Amino acid sequence: MSVNISVKHAFKKFGDNTIIPDLNLEIREGEFLTLLGPSGCGKTTFLRMIAGFTQIDGGDFYFGNNRINDLDPSKRNIGMVFQNYAIFPHLSVRKNVEFGLKNKKLSKDEIEQRTNKFLKLMQIEVLADRMPDKLSGGQQQRVALARALCIQPQVLLMDEPLSNLDAKLRVEMRKVIKNIHQSLGITTVYVTHDQEEAMAISDRIAVMDSGVIQQLGTPKDIYRRPYNLFVSSFIGRSNIIEGHIVIREGAAFVNIGEYEFSLANIQKSHMLEKKVIVCVRPDEFYIERNTGRGIPSIVDDCVFLGQNVHYFMHLEENGFEVEIVEQSALESEVLPGMRVFLGIDQERVNVFTADGSTNILRGVYNDVL
Numbered sequence: 001m002s003v004n005i006s007v008k009h010a011f012k013k014f015g016d017n018t019i020i021p022d023l024n025l026e027i028r029e030g031e032f033l034t035l036l037g038p039s040g041c042g043k044t045t046f047l048r049m050i051a052g053f054t055q056i057d058g059g060d061f062y063f064g065n066n067r068i069n070d071l072d073p074s075k076r077n078i079g080m081v082f083q084n085y086a087i088f089p090h091l092s093v094r095k096n097v098e099f100g101l102k103n104k105k106l107s108k109d110e111i112e113q114r115t116n117k118f119l120k121l122m123q124i125e126v127l128a129d130r131m132p133d134k135l136s137g138g139q140q141q142r143v144a145l146a147r148a149l150c151i152q153p154q155v156l157l158m159d160e161p162l163s164n165l166d167a168k169l170r171v172e173m174r175k176v177i178k179n180i181h182q183s184l185g186i187t188t189v190y191v192t193h194d195q196e197e198a199m200a201i202s203d204r205i206a207v208m209d210s211g212v213i214q215q216l217g218t219p220k221d222i223y224r225r226p227y228n229l230f231v232s233s234f235i236g237r238s239n240i241i242e243g244h245i246v247i248r249e250g251a252a253f254v255n256i257g258e259y260e261f262s263l264a265n266i267q268k269s270h271m272l273e274k275k276v277i278v279c280v281r282p283d284e285f286y287i288e289r290n291t292g293r294g295i296p297s298i299v300d301d302c303v304f305l306g307q308n309v310h311y312f313m314h315l316e317e318n319g320f321e322v323e324i325v326e327q328s329a330l331e332s333e334v335l336p337g338m339r340v341f342l343g344i345d346q347e348r349v350n351v352f353t354a355d356g357s358t359n360i361l362r363g364v365y366n367d368v369l
Contacts, residue, residue, distance in 0.1 A: 002187040003064045003154040004029040005050065011058030012045055012211075019045050020211035023059070024368075030185040032178075034198040037208035038234070043191045044159055046211075050189060051157050052076055063154060076155070079148030079186075083160040085140045087132050093143050094119070094128040100151040118146040121180065138169040142176065149184065156188045162197065174200050195235050199223065204367070207231050216367040224348075225364040229356030232279045239285070239322040241315070243278040243351070247271060254278060254351060257317040259295040261346040263361075270353075270360035277352040282310070282325040284345040287334060294341030297322070301336055304328060313340070 005027040012020040019042045027033050035043035048054035050061060052073035061068050068076055087096045097118060101111045119125040122142040132140060141161060148156060158177075162170045178201045181188055192198055198205050199219040206216045207230075215227035226232035233240070244255045245263070252263040252271055256278060288294040296316035303310045311324040311334065324342065334340060351360050 002030045002185055005155065005187060006062040009059040010049065012049065013057055023211065023213065027187060027189060030187055032181050032188045032201060032203045034190045034192060034202040034205045035208055036192060036198040036205050038193060041208045042211035043208050047157055047159055047189060047191050051078055051080055077153050079151060079153035079156045081144050081148050081158045081161045083163055085144045087140055087143050089132050093124060093130050096143050097146045097150055100147060114150045118150040122146040137165050138173055141173055153186065156186045158190045160191055177201055207234060213368050217365045221365040225359060225361060226350060227359055227364055227366045229277060229352050232350055236281055237323065238279040238281055241278045241280065241320055243276050245274055245276055247273055256295055261344055263351065265362045267360055267362055275354040277354060277356055279350045280344055282323045284348045285324040286343050287326065288341040288343045292341060294343045297340055297342050299334060299336050299338045299340060302334060
């Protein structure tokens with residue numbers, strides 16, 4: 001049976017360093033929520049506070065209506081999957097999966113039934129008698145997942161579980177984890193610094209920086225309309241360019257040098273002439289081949305990557321370096337050293353206040369408490 005998690009005013013210090021200053025979060029029952037952020041942002045510390053492995057210095061943590069602050073980790077009914085798998089090297093696959101069930105003192109028949117169920121669910125039943133040193137990294141992670149899930153936890157906590165796998169295995173295990181969650185519906189809190197991983201498996205993502213949740217929303221919400229410059233820069237790649245808003249006849253326009261584009265979806269409170277930061281993802285630029293109008297730029301390099309070509313350029317006026325991604329063509333007329341003009345997809349681009357603290361466009365969603 002899954003449970004919702006409620007965190008109110010979480011606080012954590014290590015010595016003189018405040019890791020989590022005041023964190024509030026509501027995780028829905030059966031939700032897959034990912035804590036995403038750079039190393040040192042507090043995401044693993046927060047996860048360990050939920051698990052009971054790290055002392056809570058302030059605030060209240062609830063599973064449903066039950067306050068768990070002082071509850072021993074073994075009594076929180078959680079499953080935990082670690083970065084280093086943490087499976088027992090002296091036990092076979094079957095005995096690793098059985099371990100938590102034996103601690104619960106279940107009957108022999110119940111232990112066998114549940115173990116077989118999760119060995120099959122994780123597609124490792126043929127490995128049941130194998131020792132961990134005979135398993136691949138992906139197989140070991142499947143064992144760790146089976147062991148965590150077979151105790152039927154209310155909450156599943158996962159700390160960078162795929163970081164030690166190669167790229168191909170990471171993609172494979174992402175699918176496994178997502179399918180298992182959809183099948184079992186256990187409330188899951190997942191920690192990663194990998195943006196693509198978070199986007200692929202999460203119901204919602206909490207983007208963290210310095211112990212503070214910067215934005216909480218669905219992958220689509222966060223990618224399309226990041227709340228601030230940090231989120232925009234951390235999720236995917238962004239070209240960051242200085243611009244200026246101009247108001248004419250009740251309409252807003254953004255000027256980048258002599259190039260101008262309309263900003264029809266600006267929030268009314270930001271309809272003012274002021275400096276802004278324009279964030280353009282590589283696929284939101286395009287090379288203007290017909291009109292000869294756009295931002296004058298010089299091609300520094302181009303990299304052919306099969307379906308796409310990545311162009312590295314600098315803007316002629318101010319020297320800002322930018323990256324552009326376009327679908328590759330049989331014949332490419334854009335070569336290093338050439339002068340080209342760049343256009344911007346004005347409906348997809350994001351525009352922030354000059355200090356980067358706020359996205360000034362409509363449609364920004366942030367579920368932070």
